[in-house]
Amino acid sequence: MSENTYKMAGQAVSVYYGQKRALFDVSLNIRENAVTALIGPSGCGKSTFLRTLNRMNDTIDNCRVTGTVTLDGEDVYTSGIDVVELRARVGMVFQNPNPFPKSIYENVAYGPRIHGLARHRTEFDQIVETSLQKAGLFNEVKDRLHEPGTSLSGGQQQRLCIARAIAVSPEVILMDEPCSALDPIATARVEELISDLRENYTIVMVTHSMQQAARVSERTAMFHLGHMVEENDTDTIFTNPADQRTQDYIMGRFG
Numbered sequence: 001m002s003e004n005t006y007k008m009a010g011q012a013v014s015v016y017y018g019q020k021r022a023l024f025d026v027s028l029n030i031r032e033n034a035v036t037a038l039i040g041p042s043g044c045g046k047s048t049f050l051r052t053l054n055r056m057n058d059t060i061d062n063c064r065v066t067g068t069v070t071l072d073g074e075d076v077y078t079s080g081i082d083v084v085e086l087r088a089r090v091g092m093v094f095q096n097p098n099p100f101p102k103s104i105y106e107n108v109a110y111g112p113r114i115h116g117l118a119r120h121r122t123e124f125d126q127i128v129e130t131s132l133q134k135a136g137l138f139n140e141v142k143d144r145l146h147e148p149g150t151s152l153s154g155g156q157q158q159r160l161c162i163a164r165a166i167a168v169s170p171e172v173i174l175m176d177e178p179c180s181a182l183d184p185i186a187t188a189r190v191e192e193l194i195s196d197l198r199e200n201y202t203i204v205m206v207t208h209s210m211q212q213a214a215r216v217s218e219r220t221a222m223f224h225l226g227h228m229v230e231e232n233d234t235d236t237i238f239t240n241p242a243d244q245r246t247q248d249y250i251m252g253r254f255g
Helices: 046-052 083-089 104-114 121-134 154-166 184-197 210-216 234-239 244-250
Strands: 006-017 020-031 035-039 063-071 090-093 172-176 202-206 219-224 227-233
Touching (some): 006 202, 020 046, 020 202, 020 227, 035 046, 035 210, 046 202, 046 219, 083 090, 090 154, 104 121, 121 154, 154 172, 184 210, 210 234, 219 234, 219 244, 234 244
Parallel strands (some): 035 202, 090 172, 172 202
Antiparallel strands (some): 006 063, 219 227
16 A cells, blocks of 8 residues: 555634634645544544544534545535445544443444344444454453443454444544553553554544554644644654644643
8 A cells, every 4th residue: 555545634624613723724644554643632623523523523513624624526515415434434532431331242243233234143243243353352351242342441442443443344443542441451451452553544543642652553634723834754753843832732832
């Protein structure tokens, strides 16, 4: 895959909540089979931008998005697009693990069932096992598949949510601070998993941790007060940023 192959792109994306403008003309190309980290202080617009990529902002009253967001060159805000299908292609993992109040097995099988991706028990079994394997969880839960997903530890629950996202064969996985509620050991497991997943998926991750962005991403975009300040390969952002605000943020002068 060429490193210049873009899976998704935002062009002049602005977001308004009622009269308040939260995002100002953000343009960002997202490379295929790479991890792109979105960094910046709290409230700077990075999660807002992330949610434009699979139209999660549609669920918020008074939210309006302008500009274009494309997936494989197709505008995801075009009228008539199937938003349910879009969210299967562009999956989401949230800040706090949020397994469904169902068994571990049913958490993973739920998406394939509603999207009609499998019909027979053997097909569901295969999808569940494969998804849990890819999420690095199968060996830990293979004897407890019919126990509630909520019975798992926090780190395991987050990997279950990643397995749930993978189960519908997404092309892109969005992660909104996926480790902020986890302990350091669980965080290391999820970071390792992200590194493995980039071979098959395009990943966009919001993180408040500079160290995490440096460890797991190839590209980093810096946000500040609703603007994207700069975007570059991660090493350059952390060693030779073009904008003073990026330098100040990385050095901990504000946050």
